[in-house]
Amino acid sequence: MAREAATTGLAARRAAVAVLDEVLGAHRMLADILADPAGPLGDLGPADRARAQRLALAVLRHLERADKLLDPHLRKSPPRTVRNVLRLALVEVFVEGTAPHGAVNAAVALVRRGKRSGHLAGLANAVLRKLVEQPAETWTKLPPQRLPKWLRKPLVDAWGRPAVSGIEAVQMLPPPLDLTVKEPARAEDLAQELGAELLPTGSLRLATPGQVSALPGYAEGAWWVQDAAAALPARLLAPAPGMRVLDLCAAPGGKTLQLAAAGADVTAVDISRPRLARLSANLSRCGLGAEVIAADALHWQADAPFDAVLLDAPCSATGTIRRHPDLPFVKDGSEIAGLVELQARLIDRALDRVKPGGRLVFCTCSLLPEEGEAQLAATLARHPDLRVDPAEAPGVSPDWRDTRGGLRLRPDHWAERGGIDGFYMAVLRKPG
Numbered sequence: 001m002a003r004e005a006a007t008t009g010l011a012a013r014r015a016a017v018a019v020l021d022e023v024l025g026a027h028r029m030l031a032d033i034l035a036d037p038a039g040p041l042g043d044l045g046p047a048d049r050a051r052a053q054r055l056a057l058a059v060l061r062h063l064e065r066a067d068k069l070l071d072p073h074l075r076k077s078p079p080r081t082v083r084n085v086l087r088l089a090l091v092e093v094f095v096e097g098t099a100p101h102g103a104v105n106a107a108v109a110l111v112r113r114g115k116r117s118g119h120l121a122g123l124a125n126a127v128l129r130k131l132v133e134q135p136a137e138t139w140t141k142l143p144p145q146r147l148p149k150w151l152r153k154p155l156v157d158a159w160g161r162p163a164v165s166g167i168e169a170v171q172m173l174p175p176p177l178d179l180t181v182k183e184p185a186r187a188e189d190l191a192q193e194l195g196a197e198l199l200p201t202g203s204l205r206l207a208t209p210g211q212v213s214a215l216p217g218y219a220e221g222a223w224w225v226q227d228a229a230a231a232l233p234a235r236l237l238a239p240a241p242g243m244r245v246l247d248l249c250a251a252p253g254g255k256t257l258q259l260a261a262a263g264a265d266v267t268a269v270d271i272s273r274p275r276l277a278r279l280s281a282n283l284s285r286c287g288l289g290a291e292v293i294a295a296d297a298l299h300w301q302a303d304a305p306f307d308a309v310l311l312d313a314p315c316s317a318t319g320t321i322r323r324h325p326d327l328p329f330v331k332d333g334s335e336i337a338g339l340v341e342l343q344a345r346l347i348d349r350a351l352d353r354v355k356p357g358g359r360l361v362f363c364t365c366s367l368l369p370e371e372g373e374a375q376l377a378a379t380l381a382r383h384p385d386l387r388v389d390p391a392e393a394p395g396v397s398p399d400w401r402d403t404r405g406g407l408r409l410r411p412d413h414w415a416e417r418g419g420i421d422g423f424y425m426a427v428l429r430k431p432g
């Protein structure tokens with residue numbers, strides 16, 4: 001019986017550790033690991049898969065804290081897998097609220113049964129038993145996990161240390177689930193039905209989401225999952241029935257759905273066919289339509305210019321670390337210069353497709369000024385005839401506006417409500 005209790009949940013824990021080994025050792029993004037049928041979660045049933053994923057995410061959000069507790073007790077650093085087992089046990093106890101004996105027994109069983117780690121089972125047992133007896137404050141007093149240097153430095157330079165500490169504090173927490181409703185008139189009723197908060201910008205927010213496809217309104221396509229910050233670019237564009245709108249870099253389609261739901265005549269272009277398949281599935285679940293085109297936005301030619309273009313350019317995605325805590329362990333910042341250059345070329349091609357007097361909404365889910373504020377400044381320098389329109393939408397806080405007229409959103413904004421993804425967005429108008 002005791003043996004059974006000790007091994008309950010072992011499959012999910014073993015898989016979580018294997019995911020951590022791949023993220024931290026092979027520098028593979030979690031999304032790629034999850035999509036791999038031969039990956040560590042491939043053989044698990046839905047419940048164990050969800051648990052393994054939740055545990056791996058929790059460790060990635062608290063890895064530095066776990067190491068701070070572990071290191072003084074480890075004379076020699078153990079192999080990566082054993083360290084990940086130890087980290088997982090501490091995160092289970094101090095973050096997930098798992099009973100210490102269950103977490104420790106499972107960790108020791110994993111080390112004992114691991115390839116070439118059996119001899120370390122006694123060490124794992126001794127270290128963990130000592131650490132899990134510590135009062136909860138030993139853990140909560142530890143500072144939140146810091147962003148990697150390549151990212152922290154430019155952010156401290158841009159907004160100062162207190163703002164960056166605020167971002168790091170929000171990134172420790174699992175993010176809420178935000179929904180965009182198809183018919184804004186139903187938002188209050190849906191909020192009640194879902195037990196959600198109706199945010200000032202119109203998104204619905206669930207603190208503890210559960211299984212998305214089981215939530216009321218999912219099957220009928222009454223809403224789709226979209227962070228409250230990600231919902232703002234389409235709101236700034238203010239789509240209207242019959243307006244011809246081009247959504248460039250559109251997949252998986254959160255913004256396409258918003259534009260189509262407002263009655264705009266939408267053309268959605270993206271280079272990735274698999275991501276466009278998700279966009280088409282999202283459109284059909286929500287009973288919405290758009291022209292969907294697989295093409296490279298740098299070369300695709302339109303028949304006629306558009307009233308408005310929305311460009312959600314590929315970027316470092318550093319604004320989404322609270323949803324993707326694997327990113328700081330996989331990326332090293334070496335892609336940024338190439339992305340900044342690609343964004344500038346995409347902005348210029350997007351502007352070619354805007355009719356005289358029409359607008360371009362440019363956005364990136366990045367925290368880096370290079371991909372936001374500086375990208376806007378460089379665009380205005382290349383195109384001195386452009387005007388920046390005020391970034392107006394219901395619920396937008398004046399604190400989010402920058403001096404050039406764009407909106408800067410950071411995870412520490414709305415911290416008391418659970419934060420918001422990092423984004424930059426601006427509305428550019430062509431001369432008439």
Ligand SMILES: C[S@@+](CC[C@H](N)C(=O)[O-])C[C@H]1O[C@@H](n2cnc3c(N)ncnc32)[C@H](O)[C@@H]1O
Pocket residue numbers: 248249250251252253254255256269270271272275295296297298312313314315
């Ligand atoms: C930030 S994501 C877009 C998210 C999407 N707008 C939404 O709201 O769901 C960036 C997208 O740019 C696409 N992309 C990257 N380079 C591209 C290019 N040269 N032409 C068209 N799409 C591109 C990627 O496939 C990816 O889907």
